[in-house]
Amino acid sequence: MTHRLLRPLAASILAVVVSAPASAANKEHQQLMADLRILQEQSQLLQNMLTTLADALKAVNARIDQQAEANRKTFADEKLLIDTIIKDLGVVREKVDDNNVRVGSLAQEVDALRQLVQQALARSQAPPSDVAAAGGGVPPPTGGTPSTPAPVVPSTSGASPTKTYEQAYGDYASGLWDLAIDGFEAFLKDFPKATQADDAQFYIGRAYLNDAKYDKAVEAFDKVIRTYPSSNNVPSSYYLKGVALRSLKQTDSARDAWNTVIKTYPDSPAASQARQALGRP
Numbered sequence: 001m002t003h004r005l006l007r008p009l010a011a012s013i014l015a016v017v018v019s020a021p022a023s024a025a026n027k028e029h030q031q032l033m034a035d036l037r038i039l040q041e042q043s044q045l046l047q048n049m050l051t052t053l054a055d056a057l058k059a060v061n062a063r064i065d066q067q068a069e070a071n072r073k074t075f076a077d078e079k080l081l082i083d084t085i086i087k088d089l090g091v092v093r094e095k096v097d098d099n100n101v102r103v104g105s106l107a108q109e110v111d112a113l114r115q116l117v118q119q120a121l122a123r124s125q126a127p128p129s130d131v132a133a134a135g136g137g138v139p140p141p142t143g144g145t146p147s148t149p150a151p152v153v154p155s156t157s158g159a160s161p162t163k164t165y166e167q168a169y170g171d172y173a174s175g176l177w178d179l180a181i182d183g184f185e186a187f188l189k190d191f192p193k194a195t196q197a198d199d200a201q202f203y204i205g206r207a208y209l210n211d212a213k214y215d216k217a218v219e220a221f222d223k224v225i226r227t228y229p230s231s232n233n234v235p236s237s238y239y240l241k242g243v244a245l246r247s248l249k250q251t252d253s254a255r256d257a258w259n260t261v262i263k264t265y266p267d268s269p270a271a272s273q274a275r276q277a278l279g280r281p
Contacts, residue, residue, distance in 0.1 A: 161191040165200060172203050177211040180204075198228035202237060209244055217244040235261050235270035242277065 168183025184200040184207075191197065205220030221241040225234055242257035258274035265271050 161187065161194045161196070164190065165194070165196045168200065169203065172207055175210075177207040180207045198224060198231035198233055201227065202231075202233040205237065205240060209240060212247075214244040214247045217241070218248070235265040235268040238264075239270040239274050239277075242274065246277075 164183065164187045168180055168187055171183055172180035181204050184204045187194070187200050188197060194200075201220065201224045205217050205224060208214070208217035208220055218241055221237040221244070224231065224237040225241075228234070238257050238261035242254040242261075245251075245254035245257060255278065258278050261268070261274045262271045262278075262280075
């Protein structure tokens, strides 16, 4: 009887002992699986956050690029505007300088004409004896109607700038190099601020060059370059200076003059002539 009661009890105890480790292992496995799911969810969450951050960075970079491009365009527009203003100011300054020179030249012409008028009035009002003593004419006879006074020939200092320049240029056009040089030098001496002053100095150089006085031509063209740096005769002065130097067998100096006009005034006719002289296309 006792033996029968102990057998079911022993079986129950054995079942409890055997099932206990299996239950513990199952719980541990479930816990691991739960932790794994949590880690997977956290990993997915981090991945989503990284994707969001990457998109945000792309958007920020795009805005930065757009802003940089806008800044570059704005800077380029402002630089273009500033360059245009500077260029316009340069043109205005040149026109103002040119007007000042023209005003000075006109003032000199007015002064010269005033002197001529004063001289004419002085000669016409002077007594006949004074006129004869001055070489202005012969006194009229004592009896009869006085003769008309002889015309007054203006002196060189009283001549107008235009007339002096045109006379010198006429000698140049006629091939009278020495007379042209003397006329242009007299013009520069009497009217150094006249509008045609740079032209006069330039034609002095050309007259010397045409007369084969190459050393004098070099000096004259150098004076154009040095004294009238804004003159439109400067490019041609560099080129013709090179021609004179080549005639003096100073080849290196001639090439330097031609290279200067090509570099400084690349679009001028003188630059094209210099390229031909150097054998460049």
